[in-house]
Structure formats: C-alpha cells, structure tokens
Amino acid sequence: MAWEIARPSRASALHGVDMAGFRIHGDGPAQLRAIPHPAVTVVVEFGDRCFDVRDSEGRSHSGSLALGLGSSPSPVRVEAIECVQVRLSPTTASAILGFPHAELSGKLVGLEDIWGRDALRLRERLHESRSWPERFARVDTMLSARLREDHRVDPEIAWAWHQITLSRGRLRVEHLAARVGWSRQRLWSRFTAQIGLTPKRAAMLVRFDHAVHRLVLGHPPAQVAADSGYADQSHLYRDVRDFTGTPLTSATGEPWLAVDDRAWPSSTKR
Incomplete structure (x- = not known):
C-alpha cells in the first residue's frame, strides 16, 4: 500500500493534542491492525471511506470515529482512506470530547455520536480544503471550540x-x-x-x-x-x-x- 503522511508545520494551540494527515491507497483491500497507544485517538475521515475497523465485540465501524485507551489491537480493513488523525492526551480528551473518558475506554465510537452534526460539518470542510495545512487548521479550530474546562481531570x-x-x-x-x-x-x-x-x-x-x-x-x-x-x-x-x-x-x-x-x-x- 502507498502511504502519504503529512505533519502540521506547528504544534496545536491546545495542550495534549497532536495531529497527522494520512492518505492510504493500494491495489486492493489490506488487513492492518491499529495498535494500542497511550492516547485517545480521533479519526476525522473525508475521503471515500473504503475502510472499516472492528471493535473488541466484533462490530464494524466506518467513517470518522474516536478510540479510547485500550489494551488490544483493532483489526482494520483498508482499501483507501483520507483522514486527519488526532492523538489526545487522556488528561485532555474528556474536555474536548465532552464526556468522561472512562466511557470510551477500549471502545470505538462514531464521531457523529459524540459531536453530532459538528462531525459532519467538519468532514465536509476537510473534503473541500485544498491543502493539509488548511485541514489541520480546521481541525484545530473545532477542537478549540469544543473544549470544556469543566470536564478536565483532577x-x-x-x-x-x-x-x-x-x-x-x-x-x-x-x-x-x-x-x-x-x-x-x-x-x-x-x-x-x-x-x-x-x-x-x-x-x-x-x-x-x-x-x-x-x-x-x-x-x-x-x-x-x-x-x-x-x-x-x-x-x-x-x-x-x-x-x-x-x-x-x-x-x-x-x-x-x-x-x-x-x-x-x-x-x-x-
């Protein structure tokens, strides 16, 4: 598979937030694994959505999603994907996602279920964007807008x-x-x-x-x-x-x- 990877030219304005852009494509479907990482992962997809991820209960998810801290890999079937992936420190995640992070622990949740129409609007804006810097800026703006101080950890x-x-x-x-x-x-x-x-x-x-x-x-x-x-x-x-x-x-x-x-x-x- 061919991987195009983009990085922001500067760090996010928010503490505990890191981003990368991915464009992956190949001649046919590939089976990969999302390996557990010490961060909450948010994937904002804006391409043709030719991929799916299975959670620990065997359910399949496609499109933009959030993955909490976990202990086991998530099988991923990829044909093509375009997305901005965000890694959130678990000390920051609750304040941005808007609910206790423990509810997301080890789970895959559709971003639309968390952010509602904001997730759809963000996807559309990323799809319309002409460059990775513009996409990173749009994601950073959304994260900043959703930050809630009352959801921070002790x-x-x-x-x-x-x-x-x-x-x-x-x-x-x-x-x-x-x-x-x-x-x-x-x-x-x-x-x-x-x-x-x-x-x-x-x-x-x-x-x-x-x-x-x-x-x-x-x-x-x-x-x-x-x-x-x-x-x-x-x-x-x-x-x-x-x-x-x-x-x-x-x-x-x-x-x-x-x-x-x-x-x-x-x-x-x-």
Missing part, C-alpha cells in the same frame, strides 16, 4: 499521568499515591474513572509503547527489555503479544508502528 490525576509517561511506565502506584497524598485505593479509583484504565494497566501501556518503538527501530530485544524495566525478554515478549496480538517478530513490522517515526516524530524519539 490535577492529581493529571500529575499522576504525567509521571507515568515521564518515567515510561516504571513508577509504582504506591509511589504515585504517596506523592499526591492519597491512599492507593483512592488513586486507583479516581484514576480509573477519569483515565479509563487502572494506573497499573496505564503504566504497562506506556512501557509497552516505549519498548515496541525501540524494537521497530532495530534495538536488540535484550537491551530493550533491560532498559524498559521488564524482568527479562520473556516478559517483554508477553507484553508485545498482549498488546499487538502477534509475536514480537511480526509486531515490529506492523505498518501503523513502522510509519510512526514519520507521522508522530516527537513520540518516537527514544
């Missing part, structure tokens, strides 16, 4: 998420709870309700994301396992299979991971 939860990402998933829940002055149970409960994953599972996802991108770049598995805080290579292999549904040798060739250094360069600098 400052303690935002801090805990930041520490998890900063440590690349190597902090223990007890340490985080002690730093914010909460009990382990309270942090576990509030974090899960607002982020959509338990603190432990969120840390596992962040650690996996860091490790798998190093593997894609060709780093030796033994070194990646040691540097990423895994007990041994077997532990790393289990996590890769858990999150990708394939063994390590296959996972490192997954197209969505292989293009990350072009689509999301800031997140693949290891």
Whole structure:
C-alpha cells in the first residue's frame, strides 16, 4: 500500500493534542491492525471511506470515529482512506470530547455520536480544503471550540499521568499515591474513572509503547527489555503479544508502528 503522511508545520494551540494527515491507497483491500497507544485517538475521515475497523465485540465501524485507551489491537480493513488523525492526551480528551473518558475506554465510537452534526460539518470542510495545512487548521479550530474546562481531570490525576509517561511506565502506584497524598485505593479509583484504565494497566501501556518503538527501530530485544524495566525478554515478549496480538517478530513490522517515526516524530524519539 502507498502511504502519504503529512505533519502540521506547528504544534496545536491546545495542550495534549497532536495531529497527522494520512492518505492510504493500494491495489486492493489490506488487513492492518491499529495498535494500542497511550492516547485517545480521533479519526476525522473525508475521503471515500473504503475502510472499516472492528471493535473488541466484533462490530464494524466506518467513517470518522474516536478510540479510547485500550489494551488490544483493532483489526482494520483498508482499501483507501483520507483522514486527519488526532492523538489526545487522556488528561485532555474528556474536555474536548465532552464526556468522561472512562466511557470510551477500549471502545470505538462514531464521531457523529459524540459531536453530532459538528462531525459532519467538519468532514465536509476537510473534503473541500485544498491543502493539509488548511485541514489541520480546521481541525484545530473545532477542537478549540469544543473544549470544556469543566470536564478536565483532577490535577492529581493529571500529575499522576504525567509521571507515568515521564518515567515510561516504571513508577509504582504506591509511589504515585504517596506523592499526591492519597491512599492507593483512592488513586486507583479516581484514576480509573477519569483515565479509563487502572494506573497499573496505564503504566504497562506506556512501557509497552516505549519498548515496541525501540524494537521497530532495530534495538536488540535484550537491551530493550533491560532498559524498559521488564524482568527479562520473556516478559517483554508477553507484553508485545498482549498488546499487538502477534509475536514480537511480526509486531515490529506492523505498518501503523513502522510509519510512526514519520507521522508522530516527537513520540518516537527514544
């Protein structure tokens, strides 16, 4: 398949928002996987919609959609797609999507079900746009217009998420709870309700994301396992299979991971 990838020339005006543009086409349908990533993903489609994604319950979705933090890959059947993909920090997602992020955890939801006619109007405007910079600007304007301060996560939860990402998933829940002055149970409960994953599972996802991108770049598995805080290579292999549904040798060739250094360069600098 041929992949055209575009990046904005400047960062979004909103904190915790990153965007990339995709135009994918080929001679026939291709089976891909959307690999779990430590961000809420919003896809705004504006082409012929020759693709579909299956959720964890086997239901098929096509068109613009939102995907919450998850623990398993989503099969994607692609013939052709044109879209702007947005990655939202889970500390920002609720304020932009307009409802608790936990309700989206591990699920695929049509963007029209979340934004109503705004989603349709945005799709039409992207379709009419003549360039990627114009499309990125339109998406950024929509995200800014929908931002609701009253849906932001607790400052303690935002801090805990930041520490998890900063440590690349190597902090223990007890340490985080002690730093914010909460009990382990309270942090576990509030974090899960607002982020959509338990603190432990969120840390596992962040650690996996860091490790798998190093593997894609060709780093030796033994070194990646040691540097990423895994007990041994077997532990790393289990996590890769858990999150990708394939063994390590296959996972490192997954197209969505292989293009990350072009689509999301800031997140693949290891």
